[in-house]
Amino acid sequence: MNETILLQCGELMRRGSSSFHKAFDGLPSPRREAVHVIYAFCRIIDDSVDEPENSPYTIHELRSMFLKLEEAEGHFIWPALRWLFSSFPQLSQEPFLLQMEGQLTDLTFTHYETMEQLESYCYLVAGTVGEMLLPVLRDDDNEEARSAGISLGMGMQLVNIIRDVGEDLRRGRRYLPLEVLQRNGYSEQELAQGEVNERFIAVLQELKTEALAYFRRGLDNVRTYPPQSGMAVELAAAFYAAILDAVAAQDYNVFHKRAYVSDEAKVLMFRRTAARYPLVH
Known part of the structure; x- marks a missing residue:
């Protein structure tokens, strides 16, 4: 695994939430790096809806590429996710898909x-x-x-x-x-x-x-x-x-x-x- 890719996820977490970064910084490796990857992907999902002009993908593109994760290329998040699922085989893809489903509701359901x-x-x-x-x-x-x-x-x-x-x-x-x-x-x-x-x-x-x-x-x-x-x-x-x-x-x-x-x-x-x-x- 290219260490630079995991460092990029950690940097995205540090910039996006210094609180979360500080809270999880004391974890041993590879737990710490796994948290960075999860945060980074959730951040990208969130940005695809809230700040689409700053996002590398639309929410629909993210979901499509995630469903074909083994083939996905073009951004550091894809090899990082492959590393995550291979390092923690007990981790399910289901909550990631539900997370994207939730963010999709922001596009159509805006008043509760x-x-x-x-x-x-x-x-x-x-x-x-x-x-x-x-x-x-x-x-x-x-x-x-x-x-x-x-x-x-x-x-x-x-x-x-x-x-x-x-x-x-x-x-x-x-x-x-x-x-x-x-x-x-x-x-x-x-x-x-x-x-x-x-x-x-x-x-x-x-x-x-x-x-x-x-x-x-x-x-x-x-x-x-x-x-x-x-x-x-x-x-x-x-x-x-x-x-x-x-x-x-x-x-x-x-x-x-x-x-x-x-x-x-x-x-x-x-x-x-x-x-x-x-x-x-």
């Missing part, structure tokens, strides 16, 4: 009515990532761990939705379910105008409660992972949960500001988490 619809979407675009990572992060096929991995991914997607309300509206999408808006007395007109008031804050807090519940379920069995993997999962969850605090710190103005977690805060979270994993270092 119910939490049930939103949760189905969160599973497809993010719960599946938990399923992809599971065979890479641990060596056994554990149904409880699979369920936890799905929950963690779905919680992270809810955080993304909270953080990116304004950005998504500018793309013509409303992930905040209409039933949640109505339950909290916040109108679609107010949303379109970017009004931050107590009713909007109540909408975000309802989704925040859901996200944190997914995180709790996602971390239920983290101690059954190999120590380096468990620490990586805890770090990823901590970094993402901290985005919710950053949203609150900027008074829930997610229309014009992108909430982010400072490097200093990440260092503190890293130290706190590492203290629970003394054998990792």
Whole structure:
């Protein structure tokens, strides 16, 4: 395997999400490189829908080439994926196909009515990532761990939705379910105008409660992972949960500001988490 190809995946992850890169950087090889490949492919899938002008492929081209993976050429992701599936034979292609199916819905289904619809979407675009990572992060096929991995991914997607309300509206999408808006007395007109008031804050807090519940379920069995993997999962969850605090710190103005977690805060979270994993270092 050409090491440069794996380094390119790692660089794509570092540029795309410094939080994820830092969280998984302590994994031993080849688990670390496998996470880089999974992230890189998911990033390319995401960009094919959200930023098609910057993507090497359309979502349809990606799916077609993935289905003929042994023949796919023209980008470093294809040999990287071949390496991934050959190094981790227990890894299924199914969650990757579901991930693409979820991203395809963004092209046609842009306004959500119910939490049930939103949760189905969160599973497809993010719960599946938990399923992809599971065979890479641990060596056994554990149904409880699979369920936890799905929950963690779905919680992270809810955080993304909270953080990116304004950005998504500018793309013509409303992930905040209409039933949640109505339950909290916040109108679609107010949303379109970017009004931050107590009713909007109540909408975000309802989704925040859901996200944190997914995180709790996602971390239920983290101690059954190999120590380096468990620490990586805890770090990823901590970094993402901290985005919710950053949203609150900027008074829930997610229309014009992108909430982010400072490097200093990440260092503190890293130290706190590492203290629970003394054998990792």
